[in-house]
Amino acid sequence: MNELTKAEAQVMHHLWKLERSFLKDIVEAFPEPRPAYTTISTVIRVLVKKGFVGFKTYGKVHEYFPKISRKAYFRKHVESIINKHFDGSVVSFASFFTGDEAIELGELEEIKSLIDKKIEDLKGGKP
Numbered sequence: 001m002n003e004l005t006k007a008e009a010q011v012m013h014h015l016w017k018l019e020r021s022f023l024k025d026i027v028e029a030f031p032e033p034r035p036a037y038t039t040i041s042t043v044i045r046v047l048v049k050k051g052f053v054g055f056k057t058y059g060k061v062h063e064y065f066p067k068i069s070r071k072a073y074f075r076k077h078v079e080s081i082i083n084k085h086f087d088g089s090v091v092s093f094a095s096f097f098t099g100d101e102a103i104e105l106g107e108l109e110e111i112k113s114l115i116d117k118k119i120e121d122l123k124g125g126k127p
Helices: 006-018 023-029 037-050 070-085 090-098 105-122
Strands: 053-058 061-066
Touching: 006 023, 006 037, 006 061, 006 070, 023 037, 023 061, 037 053, 070 090
Parallel strands: none
Antiparallel strands: 053 061
């Protein structure tokens, strides 16, 4: 799967929020100063070519929609980071964060709680 450029990611961010929209709606979703209509149109065409965006045609107008969910894209993106930078080890990836001084105790406890819940779910809810 291709990675998104910064401009593509910005457009996808708005399209994921909107779910289905016309080009003008995507442009209007950007904060001021908004990018040019033609710029967004070009980015959308690239996203269609890359397979991230699909469209339905109504006369001369296209309604665009994401062909990949935000969650699926980021899952693949994180997998790629783990493979490239942590030799494919999820444990090494997780331990990277435990050694980071910028992470506060509360955040680590929240991560631990999420992991504990996932373990319980995988065990079938057994204590």
